[in-house]
Amino acid sequence: MIAATTMLAGCLGDEESWRGKDISGLMPELAFELTGTSGDTVTADDTNGEIRMVFFGFTSCPDVCPATLQKLSRAVKDMPDELQDDTRIVFVSVDPQRDTPERIRSYVDFFSERAIGVTGEEKALRELSKRYRTTFGYDDPDAEGNYNVSHSGAVYVFDRNGNARLLFRPDMSVEDIRTDLVTLAEES
Secondary structure, eight states: OHHHHHHHHHHHTTSOOOSSEEOTTTSOOOOOEEEETTSSEEEGGGGTTSEEEEEEEOTTOSSHHHHHHHHHHHHHHTSOHHHHTTEEEEEEESOTTTOOHHHHHHHHHHHOTTEEEEEOOHHHHHHHHHHTTOOEEEOOOOTTSOOOEEEOOOEEEEOTTSOEEEEEOTTOOHHHHHHHHHHHHHOO
């Protein structure tokens, strides 16, 4: 019985057991050129060598964005100290009308020192969201000019080389996210 278990474990040993959805080979590598919180251009190359969690949202979001950023931040903080610096949260604001670089900086800094915020012109944001098979939309403004932005709650995870690896769903726990991040960070 032990021999059979050992043989079976050997056969299955190469296969990763992810908590998030494995999207390896299903999406293109990480690529973007947007405006960072300093007003300068930020590209995917600026974070090469890090695990990147890309999340599309907006700073006026009442629920999904703060909950997601808090969960991602907690997962990174719960990682071993030596792996935390290998992980980056990339918040892509799809509300360039209201989300200035200063506003985005204040927003992401509230959640994590491992987070960066970027935005751009609507055309560039639409191209980026299409690249990763997601979308966003704007509701009609109310009498005061306020409007909501619809967007996905999914988080796209890219490895150190910029390859799409995982999709974190909104219902994932902090522990499941942390487990996957540690596994990715420990890969060579």
